[in-house]
Amino acid sequence: MFVPDACSSNEAVHLQQRLRSLSSELVTLRNRLGRQPGHPEGDAPPQPRGGGGGGGGGEAGEKEGGKGGEVMASTCPPDIDDLIHLQGPLTEDALLKALAARFHSSHTYTNVGPILVSVNGYTDVGNPLTLSSTRKVPLNPKLLRVVQEAVRHQSESGYPQAIILSGTSGSGKTYASMLLLRQLFEVAGGGPETDAFKHLAAAFTVLRSLGSAKTTSNSESSRIGHFIEVQVTDGALYRTKIHCYFLDQTRVIRPLPNEKNYHIFYQLLAGLSSEERVKLNLEGYNLHNLSYLKCGDTRQDEAEDAARFQQWKTCLGILGIPFLDVVRVLAAVLLLGNIVFVDSGGVEVSVEGETELASVASLLGVTKQMLLRGVTSRTHNARGQIVRSFCDANMSNMIRDSLAKALYCRTVATIVRRANSLKRLGSTLGTLSSDSNESVHNQAEVASQHASTVGTAGSKSSKSMAALNNAVRHATDGFIGILDMFGFEEPKPSQLEHLCINLCAETMQHFYNTHIFKSSIESCRDEGIHSDVEVDYVDNVPCIDLISSLRTGLLSMLDVECSIRGSAESYINKIKAQHRNNARLFEPKPLEPRTFGVQHFAGRVVYDATHFLDTNRDVVPDDLVAVFHRQHCNFGFATHLFGSELKALYASETVPRGVSFRISPTSHSDLLNGDEPVSTLTQDFHTRLDNLLRTLVHARPHFVRCIRANASETPRRFDRAIVMKQIRSLQVLETVNLMAGGFPHRMRFKAFLSRYRVLAGHNELRRCEEKAVEDCQTILQYLEDKQLIRRPGLVVSWAFGKRHIFLSEGLRQELESVRWETLHKAAVSLQSAWRAYQARKRWPALKRSLQQNHHPPPSAKAGRTLVTNSTLTRPRPQPIAGTPPPDPLEKCDHKIIQQTCTMFGLDLERPPPVPPSRPYTVTGNTKLGYPQTRVMKMPFPDDGSSDVSLMKGDTVTVVGASPRRGHLVVEHCNHNLHVPYQFLELKSSPLTI
Numbered sequence: 001m002f003v004p005d006a007c008s009s010n011e012a013v014h015l016q017q018r019l020r021s022l023s024s025e026l027v028t029l030r031n032r033l034g035r036q037p038g039h040p041e042g043d044a045p046p047q048p049r050g051g052g053g054g055g056g057g058g059e060a061g062e063k064e065g066g067k068g069g070e071v072m073a074s075t076c077p078p079d080i081d082d083l084i085h086l087q088g089p090l091t092e093d094a095l096l097k098a099l100a101a102r103f104h105s106s107h108t109y110t111n112v113g114p115i116l117v118s119v120n121g122y123t124d125v126g127n128p129l130t131l132s133s134t135r136k137v138p139l140n141p142k143l144l145r146v147v148q149e150a151v152r153h154q155s156e157s158g159y160p161q162a163i164i165l166s167g168t169s170g171s172g173k174t175y176a177s178m179l180l181l182r183q184l185f186e187v188a189g190g191g192p193e194t195d196a197f198k199h200l201a202a203a204f205t206v207l208r209s210l211g212s213a214k215t216t217s218n219s220e221s222s223r224i225g226h227f228i229e230v231q232v233t234d235g236a237l238y239r240t241k242i243h244c245y246f247l248d249q250t251r252v253i254r255p256l257p258n259e260k261n262y263h264i265f266y267q268l269l270a271g272l273s274s275e276e277r278v279k280l281n282l283e284g285y286n287l288h289n290l291s292y293l294k295c296g297d298t299r300q301d302e303a304e305d306a307a308r309f310q311q312w313k314t315c316l317g318i319l320g321i322p323f324l325d326v327v328r329v330l331a332a333v334l335l336l337g338n339i340v341f342v343d344s345g346g347v348e349v350s351v352e353g354e355t356e357l358a359s360v361a362s363l364l365g366v367t368k369q370m371l372l373r374g375v376t377s378r379t380h381n382a383r384g385q386i387v388r389s390f391c392d393a394n395m396s397n398m399i400r401d402s403l404a405k406a407l408y409c410r411t412v413a414t415i416v417r418r419a420n421s422l423k424r425l426g427s428t429l430g431t432l433s434s435d436s437n438e439s440v441h442n443q444a445e446v447a448s449q450h451a452s453t454v455g456t457a458g459s460k461s462s463k464s465m466a467a468l469n470n471a472v473r474h475a476t477d478g479f480i481g482i483l484d485m486f487g488f489e490e491p492k493p494s495q496l497e498h499l500c501i502n503l504c505a506e507t508m509q510h511f512y513n514t515h516i517f518k519s520s521i522e523s524c525r526d527e528g529i530h531s532d533v534e535v536d537y538v539d540n541v542p543c544i545d546l547i548s549s550l551r552t553g554l555l556s557m558l559d560v561e562c563s564i565r566g567s568a569e570s571y572i573n574k575i576k577a578q579h580r581n582n583a584r585l586f587e588p589k590p591l592e593p594r595t596f597g598v599q600h601f602a603g604r605v606v607y608d609a610t611h612f613l614d615t616n617r618d619v620v621p622d623d624l625v626a627v628f629h630r631q632h633c634n635f636g637f638a639t640h641l642f643g644s645e646l647k648a649l650y651a652s653e654t655v656p657r658g659v660s661f662r663i664s665p666t667s668h669s670d671l672l673n674g675d676e677p678v679s680t681l682t683q684d685f686h687t688r689l690d691n692l693l694r695t696l697v698h699a700r701p702h703f704v705r706c707i708r709a710n711a712s713e714t715p716r717r718f719d720r721a722i723v724m725k726q727i728r729s730l731q732v733l734e735t736v737n738l739m740a741g742g743f744p745h746r747m748r749f750k751a752f753l754s755r756y757r758v759l760a761g762h763n764e765l766r767r768c769e770e771k772a773v774e775d776c777q778t779i780l781q782y783l784e785d786k787q788l789i790r791r792p793g794l795v796v797s798w799a800f801g802k803r804h805i806f807l808s809e810g811l812r813q814e815l816e817s818v819r820w821e822t823l824h825k826a827a828v829s830l831q832s833a834w835r836a837y838q839a840r841k842r843w844p845a846l847k848r849s850l851q852q853n854h855h856p857p858p859s860a861k862a863g864r865t866l867v868t869n870s871t872l873t874r875p876r877p878q879p880i881a882g883t884p885p886p887d888p889l890e891k892c893d894h895k896i897i898q899q900t901c902t903m904f905g906l907d908l909e910r911p912p913p914v915p916p917s918r919p920y921t922v923t924g925n926t927k928l929g930y931p932q933t934r935v936m937k938m939p940f941p942d943d944g945s946s947d948v949s950l951m952k953g954d955t956v957t958v959v960g961a962s963p964r965r966g967h968l969v970v971e972h973c974n975h976n977l978h979v980p981y982q983f984l985e986l987k988s989s990p991l992t993i
């Protein structure tokens with residue numbers, strides 16, 4: 001085997017690069033052959049050592065574990081924290097060993113250049129997986145780097161950033177996203193003691209219980225996709241927004257046999273007090289006699305669920321959401337499942353579960369008769385004639401289920417909206433059309449609104465100014481988004497929701513392919529750059545087309561089938577005929593009339609289409625919606641859940657009139673053009689996914705690829721076959737190939753110069769636009785001559801295109817590290833020059849005082865002091881600020897300021913008012929006003945930089961919030977001190993969230 005010499009020459013590096021590229025081409029070819037649709041062995045684990053086709057490697061140090069092929073040990077050095085530095089031929093086997101070695105030495109994060117690979121070690125299973133519960137988990141420097149990069153890029157360019165987590169279900173996306181969010185708060189948001197953090201943590205606790213459930217692949221699986229948008233302005237966190245994607249409605253009424261319903265139901269039953277149970281008509285009910293729960297897994301840890309329920313209740317309080325309103329709806333949903341309609345032989349159906357019917361009616365604030373009528377009768381519009389009819393038992397049971405689903409998902413949407421809006425702003429300008437409002441965590445927003453209204457008259461204009469200001473801010477400020485969408489799943493049987501979830505995973509995979517592989521290959525081709533490495537990635541567009549193409553995609557054909565009231569069988573026949581030559585659609589064995597299979601990028605999934613049409617229609621009849629109008633319903637929260645629909649329905653005189661509405665909440669504007677639902681479940685999901693992509697396309701992505709270490713959630717178990725399957729589907733080898741030997745980065749010449757011109761001697765560069773390419777060459781030549789960018793084993797190469805300079809990842813890393821060293825050295829020499837200057841300035845006085853001490857004047861004879869005045873008053877060295885102050889000439893053009901002020905109606909002479917600070921802090925679930933008595937947890941200031949100091953244990957008075965982020969104002973000895981939150985503790989210990 002070729003081993004590079006310690007001081008390898010360029011040829012050696014080049015040779016090694018060729019060797020890598022050849023071996024990886026071979027492996028990729030083998031994988032592609034093996035992974036053709038219809039080749040079940042495509043997903044097989046690699047051959048054991050000596051089995052041929054293991055792709056080289058496969059040397060000593062690794063033992064096959066028992067059944068699962070568990071890797072017990074490996075000889076790969078765990079200190080290789082970036083896979084592009086791996087020596088020897090790059091094969092899947094080599095990657096697997098490297099990841100296993102790091103995993104066994106507790107290094108679960110590994111880089112592939114700028115991309116982070118995270119292997120879930122399952123050491124934290126059983127944790128509720130919220131922002132608060134991960135507070136004790138130590139933050140990892142690799143996650144810190146991702147966040148710092150995002151914040152740096154955002155503040156340098158103002159460009160939105162998106163941290164995109166992907167991986168199969170259970171791979172740790174939500175866990176990593178919580179840690180990233182925490183890290184973001186550490187870097188830019190004042191830490192976890194701020195109100196903003198507590199508020200967001202409470203929102204996540206509430207949403208996790210409502211939106212996560214046990215599935216076959218993950219006992220804490222998120223059934224709600226999240227996109228957390230964090231607005232960062234000048235490196236400081238400004239506001240947050242949670243966008244939620246709720247798909248899995250069927251789980252509310254029919255969890256799969258080995259899975260569970262939403263966690264909140266189990267927590268509710270375990271955590272309610274006996275009085276609350278009576279109030280909610282839940283006395284005597286448990287997991288085994290409630291229909292919506294008993295069809296799933298009925299095992300439960302009651303103590304754990306009860307504890308989580310108490311936390312959930314506390315957090316609802318923090319968000320200002322009435323507990324009783326929400327639990328009334330949840331109890332009604334549970335009891336609805338026990339109402340069964342059966343055909344009586346007559347016109348009307350008969351009811352089994354009269355008690356439950358009465359209970360549900362009273363919980364929802366309607367009469368039993370009204371509810372029964374809403375569920376068991378339907379109004380039809382037959383060519384303008386309004387006709388009423390009774391539903392049969394089947395239809396009545398379906399309407400009952402629709403009601404349960406509608407109540408649940410509308411409650412979740414309402415909570416998301418409420419949780420998202422500490423302060424709701426008029427503008428919905430932004431990025432996505434999801435259930436999201438804005439949560440303003442910083443009083444700067446108020447300030448900006450105040451500022452914008454100075455000099456304008458009337459509330460109308462001030463509102464529009466606020467909206468305009470908001471729009472300008474949104475247009476100019478980038479956000480940092482953390483995307484934790486659904487991971488690939490293959491439950492048995494898979495349903496329509498799973499098809500949507502897998503479409504989402506396919507779309508994210510395509511996004512990755514486009515960004516990492518396609519754009520790199522295409523831009524090299526466009527600019528005539530030749531790369532030695534041929535990156536051969538698997539494009540998943542055919543699968544996305546199969547599912548979502550406009551006319552012939554599986555989803556479009558399903559919509560057509562719904563509109564003609566077809567059946568599951570006819571749908572299956574049509575898709576099989578339409579796609580008979582498409583290798584991605586296969587017939588599962590044994591052949592069943594209602595099933596079909598799709599070869600996804602991460603594996604083959606068999607779907608059962610039995611409920612596809614009903615799930616996709618996603619409708620509730622207006623007869624049922626009308627029941628919740630305030631004329632008949634005295635429970636305001638229930639009326640609110642159907643607010644938009646009721647408004648549209650009661651806009652006309654005939655109610656009900658035979659129209660249907662969506663189960664999922666629909667915005668009022670969508671209902672304006674008619675009362676019929678504007679879309680189906682899948683259309684709606686597709687539109688939202690499209691909007692999300694539009695947002696992502698405008699953001700700079702940072703990828704975190706998550707891998708689960710085993711399929712049984714066993715801590716510290718590394719299952720070779722499971723990991724290998726994910727390495728393949730996530731195309732880790734192809735990524736390493738590109739990063740190690742190709743040109744994954746390109747920069748405009750100007751951008752390259754502005755970042756790296758500090759690396760060449762000042763006189764070396766021409767510094768004019770026409771000579772930009774020459775200057776780039778000069779910088780690289782200069783670094784090469786000084787031997788600053790060549791490291792053995794690292795491919796450092798570049799090429800000049802028509803508009804860009806193309807860089808290998810190795811070169812980018814070297815440039816960044818030389819840049820850091822150069823800036824660091826420059827900072828040190830500036831500091832030392834400044835200190836020397838200061839010392840020289842002080843020297844005459846110092847010299848004089850030393851001389852005086854040597855010949856003391858008679859007056860000082862008795863109490864001789866050796867400490868000179870100048871030593872006492874010597875100022876502490878100030879840290880050099882990270883960002884230099886803005887160049888006044890660049891930023892403060894007086895004319896522009898005047899024009900801007902005129903445009904926004906601001907008065908230049910009068911400064912904007914000081915932002916009013918919030919007159920309280922949030923503690924547990926209560927707001928606590930000022931003054932507050934607090935105790936110092938540690939001394940302040942801890943560096944003795946102030947005359948007044950507070951000691952640990954001192955009782956102090958907090959008089960208000962400081963304008964400084966994350967600080968409170970403490971009045972002490974007639975001084976006002978700005979003390980960070982974390983230094984202070986309330987006298988009576990607060991409830992933590």
Ligand SMILES: Nc1ncnc2c1ncn2[C@@H]1O[C@H](COP(=O)(O)OP(=O)(O)OP(=O)(O)O)[C@@H](O)[C@H]1O
Nearest residue numbers: 122123124125169170171172173174175221222487
């Ligand atoms: N880095 C880690 N260290 C320890 N435990 C982890 C880690 N990542 C995830 N886990 C645990 O693994 C389980 C699954 O993680 P998580 O729910 O984040 O996966 P996911 O990819 O978001 O899955 P889904 O797509 O189904 O929501 C959780 O119980 C979590 O606590």
